[in-house]
Amino acid sequence: MDALVEVQNLKAYYRAFLYGVDREVRAVDDITLTIGRGEIYGIAGESSSGKTTLIKTIAGAIRPPLKVVSGKVVFHFAGGTQDMYAMTPDERMALRWLYLSYIMQASMNVLNPVRRIHHSFTDFAFRHMKVGKNEFFAKVGSHLERLKLDPHLLQAYPHELSGGMRQRMTIALATILTPEFIIADEPTTALDVIVQRDVLSMIREIQREIGSSFLFVTHDMGVHATVSDRVGIVYAGRLVEEAPTRKLFNLPLHPYTQHLVGSLPRIGDAKARPSLEGRPPNLAMPPEGCRFHPRCPKRMEICSQKVPPMITVEPDRRVACFAVTGDQA
Numbered sequence: 001m002d003a004l005v006e007v008q009n010l011k012a013y014y015r016a017f018l019y020g021v022d023r024e025v026r027a028v029d030d031i032t033l034t035i036g037r038g039e040i041y042g043i044a045g046e047s048s049s050g051k052t053t054l055i056k057t058i059a060g061a062i063r064p065p066l067k068v069v070s071g072k073v074v075f076h077f078a079g080g081t082q083d084m085y086a087m088t089p090d091e092r093m094a095l096r097w098l099y100l101s102y103i104m105q106a107s108m109n110v111l112n113p114v115r116r117i118h119h120s121f122t123d124f125a126f127r128h129m130k131v132g133k134n135e136f137f138a139k140v141g142s143h144l145e146r147l148k149l150d151p152h153l154l155q156a157y158p159h160e161l162s163g164g165m166r167q168r169m170t171i172a173l174a175t176i177l178t179p180e181f182i183i184a185d186e187p188t189t190a191l192d193v194i195v196q197r198d199v200l201s202m203i204r205e206i207q208r209e210i211g212s213s214f215l216f217v218t219h220d221m222g223v224h225a226t227v228s229d230r231v232g233i234v235y236a237g238r239l240v241e242e243a244p245t246r247k248l249f250n251l252p253l254h255p256y257t258q259h260l261v262g263s264l265p266r267i268g269d270a271k272a273r274p275s276l277e278g279r280p281p282n283l284a285m286p287p288e289g290c291r292f293h294p295r296c297p298k299r300m301e302i303c304s305q306k307v308p309p310m311i312t313v314e315p316d317r318r319v320a321c322f323a324v325t326g327d328q329a
């Protein structure tokens with residue numbers, strides 16, 4: 001695989017005072033993954049599993065109480081190879097928008113609510129494009145048309161657009177400079193199913209047209225089935241399985257992935273699918289060994305004693321589970 005982003009043994013913890021005690025919340029704990037050029041890499045996992053913290057850490061958007069404890073995030077952009085945490089804040093800023101951009105769930109936060117939408121494009125992209133105003137707006141117009149958005153919408157205020165249209169406009173804004181890497185955090189979660197489909201096909205189209213790589217985060221496995229090329233499953237701050245999407249859905253290996261895939265509703269279901277017993281762990285006091293073991297139907301003695309390493313079980317898939325790989329140490 002031609003790697004665009006390499007995340008190596010990344011650990012990022014929050015410092016939190018809980019019940020008067022100073023604790024570390026180990027939200028990202030030793031994650032290693034590679035995102036290929038032109039690939040849509042999905043991250044899935046339930047609420048509080050560390051998805052948002054992982055993408056903030058990859059994007060270099062770190063502020064206290066979050067701290068990168070160890071590990072690396074390396075980008076192989078056209079401008080050269082860069083190590084996110086060896087860069088100065090200015091160098092990091094220079095990457096934003098041009099090479100790396102971010103699509104969030106709450107699109108209103110990006111589009112200035114009291115100004116017409118064209119101002120948002122000017123504010124974010126004009127100085128980077130290094131062309132005159134007329135040429136700039138011609139480029140913005142053709143980018144919108146390419147994404148099947150009417151350029152007249154640039155004259156509108158954000159509140160005049162529907163939620164789905166606003167989100168599509170935010171995606172147009174995030175991609176106007178054709179960044180090589182786009183991070184999307186639950187970009188369709190607040191949208192109804194029909195609008196969600198439009199936004200997902202827009203993301204696929206962008207990936208085809210401008211060849212960007214995406215890191216696509218959502219707890220919704222149905223969305224991953226539609227849009228992601230590969231999926232990494234996160235549980236309690238750790239990556240537990242990674243595979244091409246089709247393989248992951250056809251034959252999930254990790255018991256947690258089996259639960260996620262097995263709990264997807266299917267047409268003809270007479271009753272609700274069983275939910276997993278127990279709750280995800282408190283990341284300030286995670287269980288020893290495999291963090292999933294207290295809830296795992298396949299747990300063995302070793303699972304509470306040792307952290308299962310991520311093992312490559314096929315050239316394109318990895319899993320961290322003693323029940324699958326045995327103890328290979």
Ligand SMILES: Nc1ncnc2c1ncn2[C@@H]1O[C@H](COP(=O)(O)OP(=O)(O)OP(=O)(O)O)[C@@H](O)[C@H]1O
Pocket residue numbers: 014015016025027045046047048049050051052053054065219283
């Ligand atoms: N500012 C903070 N201080 C302390 N702990 C935090 C802070 N922000 C998040 N956490 C903790 O870090 C862990 C991971 O949170 P994170 O938001 O990354 O999870 P998530 O998978 O993105 O969840 P969701 O899907 O609900 O957004 C959680 O245990 C959360 O309580």
